[in-house]
Amino acid sequence: MTLDAHAHHAGAPGSGWRSWLWMLLGFLPVALGFTLAARQFIPSSVRSPEELALVGFGWPLVWTVQDHTTATSPASYPTEIRYVGDGRGSAVEVPPTETDWGFFLIDSLLLWAMIAVVVISAVITLHRLRGDRSAETAPVITRAES
Numbered sequence: 001m002t003l004d005a006h007a008h009h010a011g012a013p014g015s016g017w018r019s020w021l022w023m024l025l026g027f028l029p030v031a032l033g034f035t036l037a038a039r040q041f042i043p044s045s046v047r048s049p050e051e052l053a054l055v056g057f058g059w060p061l062v063w064t065v066q067d068h069t070t071a072t073s074p075a076s077y078p079t080e081i082r083y084v085g086d087g088r089g090s091a092v093e094v095p096p097t098e099t100d101w102g103f104f105l106i107d108s109l110l111l112w113a114m115i116a117v118v119v120i121s122a123v124i125t126l127h128r129l130r131g132d133r134s135a136e137t138a139p140v141i142t143r144a145e146s
Contacts, residue, residue: 023119024116027115027116027119028108028112030112030115031109031111031115032108034111034115035058035104035107035108035111038058038059038111039063039064039083040083042057042059043080044056044080044081044082044083045078045080045081046068046079046081047077047078048077049069049077052067052068052069052081053067053068054067055067055081057083058107059107060107060110060111061103061106061107061110063099063100063103063104063106063107064083064097064098064104065098066083066084066095066097067096067097068081068084068095070095071084071092071093071095072095
């Protein structure tokens with residue numbers, strides 16, 4: 001392989017650290033989506049009426065807090081409270097909400113790192129399995145044959 005051909009191959013899409021970087025950056029929108037979905041779909045546990053004033057949402061860190069004292073009156077405790085957002089329609093009044101966008105970014109980065117570790121581990125495992133399989137099918141040359 002000539003020097004020019006090697007340089008062209010090293011910079012080709014799908015090879016080297018640049019493709020890994022683009023793949024990892026591609027996980028960022030997925031992590032942002034998971035962060036928003038976690039707030040929407042993972043309920044918060046409330047153990048007493050006093051806790052209704054500060055119901056936290058978000059995973060793994062709380063980044064949205066709602067005051068459910070006027071919006072919710074559970075019959076018994078502990079209970080689970082779901083996040084109420086603007087998209088619920090006019091029939092449901094949105095409780096007072098505070099959002100910490102710094103914690104949202106931290107949550108997103110944590111989820112991004114988790115997704116990256118899972119995907120990279122899967123790629124490495126598949127690569128090793130493929131390597132083991134090709135080693136099993138490779139012809140074995142013994143001394144008597146050589």
